[in-house]
Amino acid sequence: MLTAQQLNSDFESKTEGEIKKLLSWSAIEDADVERIASIASVSEDFSDAVIQKFYDHILSFEEAADMFASESTLERVKRGQKEYFRQLTAGVYDQKYFAERKRIGQIHETAGIGPALYIGAYAFYLNQVGLELLERVGSPEEAFRLHLSLLKLAHLDMALALQTYVEARETTIEAQQREMSELPTPVLQVKAGLLLVPVVGTLDSHRARSLTIALLESIQSMRARVLVLDITGVSAVDSMVANHLLQTMTAARLMGAHSIITGISPTVAEALVKIGVDATSLNTFGDLERGFEEAERIMSAHREE
Amino acid sequence: MPETPILAHSGVLIASIQSALSDSEILSLRSQLLARISHKSVRGVVIDVSALDVLDSFATRTLNELASGARLRGAQTVVVGIQPDVALSMVLLGLTLRDAETALDLDAALGLLESAAGRRDG
Incomplete structure (x- = not known):
């Protein structure tokens, strides 16, 4: 049995055993492969006609017409299509075949052809092939069997293409998340011993963790005694974020620095109350000015006398 | 393992832990x-733990007990030099030094003790 994880793994790096599993998962048997291979010469005859009809159909849509505006592009794509059909009916489904399918999927993804368009076009294509088979192959039953075998392969193709779409999307999302979390949170030294940290944006756990580490290291390197965390720029605080803030403050305290939080907006305040966060533990002050006043008070209390 | 030396300087005992200690x-x-x-x-x-890369629950508890005991004898305890990653892992483990003061380093700790003494005397 094939697990979801195996299906999700990179097709390009598929081992022979994995490819075998994938083929058997799609119930593609030797009989199918033989059947398809047996019409290789016939399909060679009709592939041009099918491809012509396919592009006539696609080009009747404005978007596609734009995409294949130049004659040379269209010719190149048609040649690619013919080559694809040759591979499909060649009966060899090895690593190279899978890598090629993945590459085509990527091209579609980059060109902005969504899954709906892709599968719709594929269905049209298979229909045309089916009609040709019905005409050219001995009996309707044989043609139907042939088409069934082709369908298995076509669906495997579509699965590979969809996989590529998903992977591409995941890569984009990951990149964006990384970008977000790498949004630097500057640690500013206002004066000797006093650090200001303006937190802006969303604090997810990844970002909160890196903020905590950056802060703790700054405490050490800048010899800070008081931290002012200004969260005016934080739009939403959930229990996880509140917890991260508390943890950061506690860790800072262990290193000998006091923390003050300023700039809690009304919505954030409401959210914190709802979660049940104790305001005194956060050591909050309404605005930055009062936060600084408190910071001065703490610092002078330790310095004087 | 040599014992951790304890230095005394104008009414302050200073112990600098140099390597991980057994319980x-x-x-x-x-x-x-x-x-x-x-x-x-x-x-x-003043207990300097800057050389330690971990403070476990036993060490934390013992430091807390030391701080409470010292307070009963009229002395304030300051733990100094907790490293950033040590602080973070202590917080994640839920360990706090609620009975002891903390400071960045020896300097800060001595300043803290001085100002505390000043408040008490003045």
Whole structure:
């Protein structure tokens, strides 16, 4: 049995055993492969006609017409299509075949052809092939069997293409998340011993963790005694974020620095109350000015006398 | 393993832990420090843990006990030099030093003890 994880793994790096599993998962048997291979010469005859009809159909849509505006592009794509059909009916489904399918999927993804368009076009294509088979192959039953075998392969193709779409999307999302979390949170030294940290944006756990580490290291390197965390720029605080803030403050305290939080907006305040966060533990002050006043008070209390 | 040396400087005992201590070594350090508080006019105890890359629950508890004990004898305890990643992992483990003060380094700790003494005297 094939697990979801195996299906999700990179097709390009598929081992022979994995490819075998994938083929058997799609119930593609030797009989199918033989059947398809047996019409290789016939399909060679009709592939041009099918491809012509396919592009006539696609080009009747404005978007596609734009995409294949130049004659040379269209010719190149048609040649690619013919080559694809040759591979499909060649009966060899090895690593190279899978890598090629993945590459085509990527091209579609980059060109902005969504899954709906892709599968719709594929269905049209298979229909045309089916009609040709019905005409050219001995009996309707044989043609139907042939088409069934082709369908298995076509669906495997579509699965590979969809996989590529998903992977591409995941890569984009990951990149964006990384970008977000790498949004630097500057640690500013206002004066000797006093650090200001303006937190802006969303604090997810990844970002909160890196903020905590950056802060703790700054405490050490800048010899800070008081931290002012200004969260005016934080739009939403959930229990996880509140917890991260508390943890950061506690860790800072262990290193000998006091923390003050300023700039809690009304919505954030409401959210914190709802979660049940104790305001005194956060050591909050309404605005930055009062936060600084408190910071001065703490610092002078330790310095004087 | 040599015992952690305890230095005394104008009413402050300073113990700098140089390498990871076993549970019994920590206990012995605690007893020694508490004993020293009684026969000197000690107002503060500073424990430097900057060389340690981990503070476990036992060490934390012992430090808390030391701080409470020292307070009963009239001395304030300051733990200094907790490293950033040590602080973070302590927080994640839910360990706090609620009975002891903390400071960045020895300098800060001595300043803290001085100002505390000033408040008490003045």
